[in-house]
Amino acid sequence: MSAVFNFTFVPWFRSVAPYIHKFRNQTFVLGVCGEAIAAGKLQALAQDIALVQSMGVRIVLVHGFRPQVNEQLRAKGHEARYSHGMRITDEVALDCAQEAAGQLRYEIEAAFSMGLPNTPMAGATVRVISGNFLTARPVGIVDGVDFQHSGLVRKVDAGGIKRTLDMGALVLLSPFGFSPTGEAFNLTMEEVATSVAIALKADKLVFVTEISGIRLRPGEPEGDDNPVDTELPLEAAEALLRQSPAPQQPSDTAFYLQHCVKACKAGVERSHIVPFAVDGSLLLEFYVHDGIGTMVVDEKLExxxxxxxxxxxxxxxxxxxxxxxxxxxxxxxxxxxxxxxxxxxxxxxxxxxxxxxxxxxxxxxxxxxxxxxxxxxxxxxxxxxxxxxxxxxxxxxxxxxxxxxxxxxxxxxxxxxxxxxxxxxxxxxxxxxxxxxxxxxxxxxxxxx
CATH class of the missing domain: 3.40.630.30 (Gcn5-related N-acetyltransferase (GNAT))
Known part of the structure; x- marks a missing residue:
């Protein structure tokens, strides 16, 4: 073993160890956008999530399915419709959402069931459990727009999720909820992840997204001259939201940020926006001092x-x-x-x-x-x-x-x-x-x- 490797590995491991110790038995809610899965990142994400869980972190994983539903709609010759940044879910869109959710759940469970060969988690068993942990209600009619089968989270079965986490399992949630009468509603991954993090009093809410984070100068071009703001105090995040137009798509500044702010104001200590395009972004965000994305905190961590x-x-x-x-x-x-x-x-x-x-x-x-x-x-x-x-x-x-x-x-x-x-x-x-x-x-x- 080379002396160079020893010289770099030992200080690195010592710098990571305090975070491993701190996060043990903490609860992280991860919201992974459907674009990450469509981009072929599922296997790498599953490996990293399994590694984080192996170090004692309790994980709830919420997947999105925006591009997958749109693909199903195109296959049926049906147009995707949005308003106020949310999907309008008619009968056809509801069927497509159910098909996409079923397929994605299968793919995610398979990714965690492969024994993760040739990875740091080779031979590990990751138990994935899903369930009807969410009760939903309809969005209804907003500004004259009928959202039909689009819904909002009414209640989270926090006790049921906690008992499942206590068993050592990873909890997997699709953006679907059901009314007390059994009616299905299409939800957004962002709202589900935020609601679950608040209900669980989670230690972290993390969005794994198609954007790299919140730029120091939102609205200006990305690049070295406009780097990601790695730590955004809640007060500054709220001010930024007030200056931003209502979000319509994920690239809008307020799209993920509004949920980070909501979670922090409700007691979730840290909320993160992390890019899926960077390999190992979750590990970099959790175990490196400055992270790689944007973290919204109720007060400065220093x-x-x-x-x-x-x-x-x-x-x-x-x-x-x-x-x-x-x-x-x-x-x-x-x-x-x-x-x-x-x-x-x-x-x-x-x-x-x-x-x-x-x-x-x-x-x-x-x-x-x-x-x-x-x-x-x-x-x-x-x-x-x-x-x-x-x-x-x-x-x-x-x-x-x-x-x-x-x-x-x-x-x-x-x-x-x-x-x-x-x-x-x-x-x-x-x-x-x-x-x-x-x-x-x-x-x-x-x-x-």
């Missing part, structure tokens, strides 16, 4: 807070590579444990991605910011500035006039943020006695207005 004793291990793991290359002075576990109350951290999903220490020198009306560290996985996203601002706040709250840092390699970063160089003799006497003249660290000071 939690800036003061450290506790439970954070010592995470801080050590974060700063160790920088100590090894000489960027930081080495600190022992005992030093950090005794000084833990002075540390501020940034964590993401329970993983520490940044830290800084605050060392007051009240006799000189100043404080040192030490061990400022940001993980390479999140550099360039403003975490360093957030930590700096928190240290400044702590210094101001104690009436200090300035803060200072000692650095050998990041002088320009601090200069850009208002620090000025001073000779080591400027340091408070207690700190000057500990100054390492061999290391020749630059001393930089920032005045606090």
């Amino acid at each position: 939690n800036l807070r003061e450290a506790t004793a439970d954070d010592v291990g995470g801080i050590l793991q974060l700063i160790e590579p920088f100590e090894r290359d000489g960027t930081l002075v080495k600190r022992s576990r005992t030093e950090i444990e005794s000084d833990i109350g002075n540390y501020t951290i940034i964590e993401h999903d329970g993983v520490i991605f940044g830290c800084a220490a605050f060392h007051p020198h009240p006799e000189a009306h100043t404080a040192e910011m030490a061990a400022l560290t940001v993980s390479p996985l999140s550099q360039g996203q403003g975490d360093g500035e957030k930590l700096l601002k928190r240290i400044e706040q702590r210094a101001r709250s104690q009436g200090f006039d300035s803060i200072f840092v000692l650095t050998t390699r990041t002088m320009h970063w601090f200069l850009k943020r208002g620090f000025e160089p001073v000779p080591p003799e400027w340091l408070p006497q207690a700190r000057l006695r500990k100054y390492n003249w061999d290391r020749k660290s630059q001393v930089l000071v920032k005045k606090l207005a």
